[in-house]
Amino acid sequence: MSEKPNDRIDAIQLAVSRHAARLILDQGFAATSGGQIAKAAGISERTLWRYFRNKESCLAPLFARSWQRFAEDLRQWPRSVSLEEHLADCFDLKNQSAEQIADSVLIVRLIAAFPDEPDLRSTWLMSYHDGEASLMAIIGDRLDRSHNDFDVRLCAAAVMAAVRTIDETVSLAAVRHRQTFTTAEVVTRMSRAIRAVSNLPFCDAVQPNPFGDT
Amino acid sequence: MSEKPNDRIDAIQLAVSRHAARLILDQGFAATSGGQIAKAAGISERTLWRYFRNKESCLAPLFARSWQRFAEDLRQWPRSVSLEEHLADCFDLKNQSAEQIADSVLIVRLIAAFPDEPDLRSTWLMSYHDGEASLMAIIGDRLDRSHNDFDVRLCAAAVMAAVRTIDETVSLAAVRHRQTFTTAEVVTRMSRAIRAVSNLPFCDAVQPNPFGDT
DNA sequence: ATGATGATGGCAGTTAATGTCAGAAAAGCC
DNA sequence: GGCTTTTCTGACATTAACTGCCATCATCAT
Structure with missing residues (x-):
């Protein structure tokens, strides 16, 4: 709960990342320089390159x-609950912070805008x-493997x-064809795809864990 | 059969790519410069950067x-044949050129050597x-979708x-633990994974194509 | 306070990557 | 074969991404 040394730095990097996303969305990837990102984020360019090994990784x-x-949501997934039920919970807009939604919008617009930008x-x-590593942990824990x-x-x-695949198709449909999806639709598609x-x-x-942990 | 304009350029890029792989395998990624790759491949550095947008993509x-x-092998996959049978054919060393095998060795060593090099x-x-695009075509054709x-x-x-996942685990096991795999083993693992x-x-x-094409 | 540690910014330097242009090679045409 | 036209290549200059170095500032334990 208390502020660990690296939490602060992670928060800064995330903030920089949001600035970078907005700039790149506006101007394109090549047209956005490291200096611009740094300035928008209020840090020096030198610090930017200390945080990120290259422009893409911003x-x-x-x-x-x-x-x-x-992943955090999935770690809370009770063993007695099915994927569909749990996803409905996770994706429920009532359970999402404004920040979370803003981030999602940013990401969706970004990948829909530049499907062919290789760096992106x-x-x-x-x-x-x-x-994948954290997902391996989640699946492993759920199945006692x-x-x-x-x-x-x-x-x-x-x-x-x-x-x-779901993220990409939904993003593209949303941005390109102005198609809107209800939470229920996304849950359905996502869980069908995962199950498939x-x-x-x-x-x-699944069976409750015989050892009772988790 | 005749040499199309872009076939030649593709062949050059492939040759450069092999040189790059060998150099990077020897010296590491960062320690290998564009100039070295160009020199090894017998082209000017300027031409190298015309062929490749950056060092990674070499x-x-x-x-x-x-x-x-x-993918070419998969396009030849007869509809009456199961995955296992066809893969056994594809992976049979007798059906592979020396070049093909040399390339595979290069790749396997490369990804086993630098599992954490982000650019790689x-x-x-x-x-x-x-x-994925070509695989979509293959699957789509096979199922008339x-x-x-x-x-x-x-x-x-x-x-x-x-x-x-198979490629990575097999490569790692082979290079790191000197584990060897028979063709049959690889076929079995690969087809199990794909089926799964x-x-x-x-x-x-699958049913023969009612239209008789392919 | 004070000294140690670590994060930051400024600036110079390095290297990956591009713009430009002139010469070489290849493709099309007769 | 010649000739034009276009495409490809290399040399050089230039930009922009990225790193090294060091002085400075903040944080924190003593």
Whole structure:
């Protein structure tokens, strides 16, 4: 709860990331310089390059944070509850902070605006890949399996691919064709996709943990 | 068969890519400069940067070519044949050129050597992502569905994730623990993984195409 | 206070990457 | 074969991403 040393720095990087996203959305990726991002975020350019190894990765914290929140929600997933029920909870707008929604909007617009910008796509893909580790933990815990079990690893990779596919198609449909989705629709699509590619039965209620932890 | 204008340039880029891979494998990514790659490949540095938008993507043609060959094999997949049978054919060393094997070795060593080099990982991920389009076509054709159908898209993404997971685990086991795999083992693992994450029944023999094309 | 530690900014330096242009090679045409 | 036209390549200058270095400032324990 108290402010750990690295929490502060993470918060700054996230703030910088939001500024970077807005600038890039306005001007395009190439046309946005490191200096501009730094200035918008109120830090020196030198500090910017200490925080981020290159321009692309300025966006990473925004993507990471979004997945992080989702992962936290999934860690709260009671064993007795099905995927659909839990996702409905997670995605319920009533349970989302304004900040969270603003971030999602930013991300959606960003990936819909530049589907072919390679630098953008690569950080986008990278962030999903980075999320696989935590998803492995979540699935492993739910099924009382090792996090490094091959099937768990495979399941995490496939589910991540499904989540990414949903995110991309929904974003594109929303921005390009002005299509709107209700929370229920997104929950339905997302859980169908996840179930469809899951090789392990973690989507339904599972036996309570015999050891009682979690 | 005849040399199309872009075939030549593609071949050069592939050759450069192999040089780049060897240099990076030897010296590491950061320690290898564009000039070195250009010199090793016998082109000027200016031309190198015309071919590749940045240093990372010097490796892309190598990865792409490897998938391309696999994709070509999959396009030959007869409708009456199961995944296992066809993969056994594709992976049979007798059906692979020396060049093909050398490339595979290069790739395997590369991703096993630098699992945490972000630039490497991002082009690695990107190349699988780029392959999704052709996989969508393959799956779509096999099932007489539109290539852009959502389920086809999802299936391609999940299968790609499975293939990547296999590639990574096999590479790591091979290089790190000197573990060797028979062709049959790889076929078994690969097809199990693909089946496990497939939401569409494209892995088994399917009805012959009523229109007779393909 | 004071000294240690670590984060920051300023500035110079390095290197990846692009703009420009002139010469070489290749493709089209006769 | 010649000729034009276009596309490709290399040399050089230039930009912009990124790093090294050091002085300064904040934080915190003593």
